[in-house]
Amino acid sequence: xxxxxxxxxxxxxxLAEVVTEGDIAIDATVGNGNDTxxxxxxxxxxxxxxxxxIQEQAIQNTKRRLENGGLSNRVELFQTSHASxxxxxxxxxxxxxxxxxFNLGYLPGGDKNIVTTPSSTIDAIQQLLAxxxxxxxxxxxVYHGHPEGQLERDQLLQYVTALDQKKAHVLQYxxxxxxxxxxxxxxxxxxxx
Amino acid sequence: xxxxxxxxxxxxxxLAEVVTEGDIAIDATVGNGNDTxxxxxxxxxxxxxxxxxIQEQAIQNTKRRLENGGLSNRVELFQTSHASxxxxxxxxxxxxxxxxxFNLGYLPGGDKNIVTTPSSTIDAIQQLLAxxxxxxxxxxxVYHGHPEGQLERDQLLQYVTALDQKKAHVLQYxxxxxxxxxxxxxxxxxxxx
Numbered sequence: 036x037x038x039x040x041x042x043x044x045x046x047x048x049x050l051a052e053v054v055t056e057g058d059i060a061i062d063a064t065v066g067n068g069n070d071t072x073x074x075x076x077x078x079x080x081x082x083x084x085x086x087x088x089i090q091e092q093a094i095q096n097t098k099r100r101l102e103n104g105g106l107s108n109r110v111e112l113f114q115t116s117h118a119s120x121x122x123x124x125x126x127x128x129x130x131x132x133x134x135x136x137f138n139l140g141y142l143p144g145g146d147k148n149i150v151t152t153p154s155s156t157i158d159a160i161q162q163l164l165a166x167x168x169x170x171x172x173x174x175x176x177v178y179h180g181h182p183e184g185q186l187e188r189d190q191l192l193q194y195v196t197a198l199d200q201k202k203a204h205v206l207q208y209x210x211x212x213x214x215x216x217x218x219x220x221x222x223x224x225x226x227x228x
Numbered sequence: 229x230x231x232x233x234x235x236x237x238x239x240x241x242x243l244a245e246v247v248t249e250g251d252i253a254i255d256a257t258v259g260n261g262n263d264t265x266x267x268x269x270x271x272x273x274x275x276x277x278x279x280x281x282i283q284e285q286a287i288q289n290t291k292r293r294l295e296n297g298g299l300s301n302r303v304e305l306f307q308t309s310h311a312s313x314x315x316x317x318x319x320x321x322x323x324x325x326x327x328x329x330f331n332l333g334y335l336p337g338g339d340k341n342i343v344t345t346p347s348s349t350i351d352a353i354q355q356l357l358a359x360x361x362x363x364x365x366x367x368x369x370v371y372h373g374h375p376e377g378q379l380e381r382d383q384l385l386q387y388v389t390a391l392d393q394k395k396a397h398v399l400q401y402x403x404x405x406x407x408x409x410x411x412x413x414x415x416x417x418x419x420x421x
Contacts, residue, residue: 038246038365039399039417053231172231196404205405206232211389211398211414221404224232 042218045208046174047073049222050134053172057081059128061135063117063159064088064151067143068097070136075106084110085124087117090149093142118155121162129166135159139187140178140218150183153190160194164203164225173223180216195221202226235411238401239367240266242415243327246365250274252321254328256310256352257281257344260336261290263329268299277303278317280310283342286335311348314355322359328352332380333371333411343376346383353387357396357418366416373409388414395419 040048050070054060056079062071065086074084088094094114101107113123117137124132139156141147156175163173179188195205203226209219233241243263247253249272255264258279267277281287287307294300306316310330317325332349334340349368356366372381388398396419402412 037397037417038242038363039397039415049231170231192404198405200403200405200407203405204230204232204403207400207402207404209400210393211385211400212391212393212396214393222232224230 042176042208042210042220046070046136046176046220049172049174050074050136051077053170054078054082054134058133059124059131060084060133061120061124061163062086063120063135063137064139065093065097065112066138067093068100070138071097071110072100072104072106074134074136075101075104075109078109080109082109083128085120086110086112087115087120088112088142089114089116090142090145092145116155117159118162120159121166124166130168132163132167132171134172134174135163135167136174136176138176138178139191140181140184147181150181151187152183153187153194156187156191157194160223164223167225169225169227171225173225175221175223176218177221178216178218184216191221195223198223202228235369235401235403235413239263239329239369239413242365242367243267243329244270246363247271247275247327251326252317252324253277253326254313254317254356255279256313256328256330257332258286258290258305259331260286261293263331264290264303265293265297265299267327267329268294268297268302271302273302275302276321278313279303279305280308280313281305281335282307282309283335283338285338309348310352311355313352314359317359323361325356325360325364327365327367328356328360329367329369331369331371332384333374333377340374343374344380345376346380346387349380349384350387353416357416360418362418362420364418366418368414368416369411370414371409371411377409384414388416391416395421
């Protein structure tokens with residue numbers, strides 16, 4: 036039993052707090068499909084999840100996982116960068132997206148040279164802040180053990196720290212005494228304008 | 229409606245997660261008695277809260293507040309430093325203390341020259357980690373707008389970051405884009421040894 040939720044359980048707890056049946060949600064980095072599956076369960080049969088990843092391996096792994104779980108009809112996958120979110124999500128859903136999650140870094144079990152980059156991550160966040168519902172949540176799980184990850188972390192922290200608190204609240208949730216650059220969470224809650 | 233709990237609600241949520249009827253809890257800085265009251269409600273008639281503050285004004289404010297709430301019989305107040313926790317808590321309660329909360333800084337509405345200090349705060353944390361129950365939680369609400377507060381924050385972060393993760397998990401919960409040095413939380417969960 037543990038009172039302080041670890042990083043991944045906290046991310047999933049937040050998703051479950053904000054996403055309900057019929058909602059629209061985004062997995063900005065589908066990876067092996069773990070968060071895609073969680074989102075597909077939360078939005079239910081009447082909701083929709085849009086999943087992005089630049090790697091074919093990630094799209095294939097996620098597709099297989101969704102098929103096995105009988106969840107394929109709730110999810111649309113795009114093999115492209117999350118910097119295309121605004122372009123690919125149907126306009127009718129603008130203002131209705133309740134959550135988006137990013138796992139930054141490289142694909143677990145994949146090519147460690149293919150990593151998310153601060154420019155496309157920040158680009159995607161800006162797009163999401165424009166098109167999400169008020170109260171919508173962007174969750175970033177920041178892996179920063181690899182050298183590019185430390186750069187991405189620093190640029191991202193600089194960007195989110197400068198966000199106007201009237202437009203978004205930015206929470207950092209981090210365990211301080213873990214070895215090996217344990218991942219931490221940045222959660223951004225869009226405010227009512 | 230807000231999904232990301234603000235700092236004080238998150239502190240109270242954690243207290244309510246870990247403290248139940250019959251428990252022993254500590255308010256290390258009673259201040260105006262707000263957290264003392266919350267803890268007294270959580271421990272119920274069969275539990276006990278020990279409250280510490282070096283200022284007579286804080287002890288008087290808290291005493292009055294507890295009397296008004298009919299909670300005096302659940303609380304013992306000491307007008308002394310929380311560095312005396314180990315000495316003043318009855319030995320029979322060692323291993324049974326479930327939570328302790330600190331509000332660092334100065335007494336709201338009181339003398340801003342009287343502030344908590346990193347040495348007594350760290351001393352108290354060390355004592356608590358020795359005498360609390362496994363799974364017990366220490367919550368620090370870190371106010372760092374005053375110059376001594378920034379020193380205290382830095383020394384405290386250095387101390388908790390170095391805590392062995394086998395003995396305690398240390399969470400930082402902080403909003404990054406708030407103006408005016410908004411307070412943040414450090415939560416320390418004692419592990420089973």
